[in-house]
Amino acid sequence: MKVVLIEPRAALANVYSQIPMPLLGPLYLGTILKNHGHDVAIYKEDVYTPDYSKIDADIIGISILTSTAKRGYEIAKKFPREKVIIGGVHASLMPYEALQYARQVVIGEAEEVICDMVEGKIKDSLVQGKAVENLDSLPIPDYSLVQGMKSLRIRPISTSRGCPHGCSFCSVTKMFGHKYRFRGAESVLMELDVAKKQDIFFCDDNFVANPQRTRDLLARIIPKKIKGWTCQVRCEVARDPELLDLMHKAGCRVVCIGFESINQKTLQAFNKKQTVTQIIDSIRNFHRKNIKIHGMFVLGGEDDTAVTVWDTVRFALKEKIDTIQMMILTPFPGTKTHDFLAGENRIFTKDWSLYDGQHIVFRPNLVSPKELQLNVVRAYCKFYSIYNSLVLFTQLSFRNAFFRLMGHCIVKAWKNHNRDLYWIRNTARESVKQG
Numbered sequence: 001m002k003v004v005l006i007e008p009r010a011a012l013a014n015v016y017s018q019i020p021m022p023l024l025g026p027l028y029l030g031t032i033l034k035n036h037g038h039d040v041a042i043y044k045e046d047v048y049t050p051d052y053s054k055i056d057a058d059i060i061g062i063s064i065l066t067s068t069a070k071r072g073y074e075i076a077k078k079f080p081r082e083k084v085i086i087g088g089v090h091a092s093l094m095p096y097e098a099l100q101y102a103r104q105v106v107i108g109e110a111e112e113v114i115c116d117m118v119e120g121k122i123k124d125s126l127v128q129g130k131a132v133e134n135l136d137s138l139p140i141p142d143y144s145l146v147q148g149m150k151s152l153r154i155r156p157i158s159t160s161r162g163c164p165h166g167c168s169f170c171s172v173t174k175m176f177g178h179k180y181r182f183r184g185a186e187s188v189l190m191e192l193d194v195a196k197k198q199d200i201f202f203c204d205d206n207f208v209a210n211p212q213r214t215r216d217l218l219a220r221i222i223p224k225k226i227k228g229w230t231c232q233v234r235c236e237v238a239r240d241p242e243l244l245d246l247m248h249k250a251g252c253r254v255v256c257i258g259f260e261s262i263n264q265k266t267l268q269a270f271n272k273k274q275t276v277t278q279i280i281d282s283i284r285n286f287h288r289k290n291i292k293i294h295g296m297f298v299l300g301g302e303d304d305t306a307v308t309v310w311d312t313v314r315f316a317l318k319e320k321i322d323t324i325q326m327m328i329l330t331p332f333p334g335t336k337t338h339d340f341l342a343g344e345n346r347i348f349t350k351d352w353s354l355y356d357g358q359h360i361v362f363r364p365n366l367v368s369p370k371e372l373q374l375n376v377v378r379a380y381c382k383f384y385s386i387y388n389s390l391v392l393f394t395q396l397s398f399r400n401a402f403f404r405l406m407g408h409c410i411v412k413a414w415k416n417h418n419r420d421l422y423w424i425r426n427t428a429r430e431s432v433k434q435g
């Protein structure tokens with residue numbers, strides 16, 4: 001069978017459109033299908049968008065996040081419905097919506113059902129996927145399937161699935177469950193061998209959810225002398241200096257940490273189970289070990305105001321966090337945040353293309369939507385200012401200076417794309433009319 005898998009681009013300007021890192025879902029599925037003898041091509045639209053009218057395939061598989069769902073449905077409409085199957089986080093959370101555009105939709109992980117679906121052995125329209133119990137059974141993703149991808153600068157490697165925590169805004173546990181499943185060190189090392197000179201991003205949601213397995217894995221990575229990898233962790237990891245030593249020795253140079261808030265009440269409401277003091281300690285401990293930090297914050301909780309936004313950026317500058325991401329709280333379907341805000345009738349748009357953490361889609365409690373949106377953009381401008389970049393440059397902190405400059409350009413491009421913030425006026429007005 002000829003199978004085309006598509007990762008749609010985000011409809012609106014998105015910081016992440018600049019990072020040509022494919023989602024692993026289509027790659028795992030494509031590799032499994034190829035190994036079963038199917039003819040597979042993957043299109044990641046941010047890398048290369050084909051002329052869909054010229055695509056001749058038996059099956060069109062589309063992978064959607066909430067932010068890419070609108071574009072995904074547009075693509076689906078270009079093909080006969082009986083050829084289209086849809087999966088991904090958004091399809092798993094909104095299966096009936098996705099089914100309007102496809103003959104079949106998979107809910108959850110699809111590795112164990114994809115071949116039977118493509119070969120017509122599963123005929124249900126809603127196909128319940130299955131959590132892969134033995135992650136070592138998965139193949140190493142074959143990037144040569146991604147059309148137009150000349151080189152892969154940053155290679156995402158997933159060593160685990162699931163997360164034992166339950167943060168109110170996060171889709172991960174609904175999709176991958178609370179049980180933490182992880183690959184054996186051998187299987188990860190094999191993939192690292194294939195990765196050779198690429199930069200590695202361990203894209204697990206929580207690389208250290210089981211510290212002992214991480215220690216074992218790091219001990220095996222050290223002899224490989226891989227330099228400069230990044231991973232995602234929670235801040236409590238930094239309480240263990242030995243683990244940080246091991247991480248550094250194994251080549252970890254940047255950690256992405258979900259700090260989420262410096263407002264203790266918001267941290268509690270998010271069910272984040274961490275304190276502001278722990279956040280500060282973790283920043284200092286990681287820096288002491290020469291590991292840089294990408295701090296991830298979420299603004300717009302029930303106790304947040306415009307002042308919280310500015311407190312956050314001042315905090316990031318004071319604590320010398322290397323780079324930051326300030327997401328606007330987004331009620332992704334299936335999350336507690338969604339259920340709460342929907343229950344209060346405060347979500348004013350279901351335009352999924354705005355659900356990218358950079359656009360406000362609900363009425364916050366203590367601040368207007370527009371005020372929150374504008375303050376987050378302005379706070380970004382402050383952190384990623386040319387002045388701050390120059391200061392870092394003079395301090396010989398070239399990497400951070402470069403990222404501040406890059407951030408400056410991205411925020412500028414974002415502002416151009418979102419001139420006048422028209423969508424807030426329009427959508428808020430629409431919701432008033434409907435209400």
Ligand code: B12
Nearest residue numbers: 010016022023024025061062063065066087088109110171
């Ligand atoms: C790596 C990553 C990124 C990377 C690259 C992702 C990319 N190319 O878009 C970067 C950093 C760029 C990124 C950006 C963003 N991300 Co991100 N990201 C991830 C992360 C950590 C891993 C993705 C991954 O590879 N997963 C592993 C694979 C195996 O899972 P999968 O892709 O879902 O595939 C399985 C199933 O979904 C299904 N499936 C998938 N596709 C298809 C297709 C068909 C046809 C079928 C049948 C089945 C199927 O089968 C697959 C195998 O089991 C996930 C969290 C997670 N655990 O998934 C968040 C996650 C996907 N990101 C999320 C978000 C919100 C974003 C951003 C909006 C902002 C942000 N702060 O991160 C942007 C949007 C980017 C965009 N494209 O518009 C949310 C999405 C929530 C939602 N409801 O949409 C997630 C779930 C994290 C979370 N905390 O909730 N992200």
Ligand code: SF4
Nearest residue numbers: 163165166167170205
């Ligand atoms: S935000 Fe991170 S720690 Fe919280 S549930 Fe999601 S993946 Fe787990």
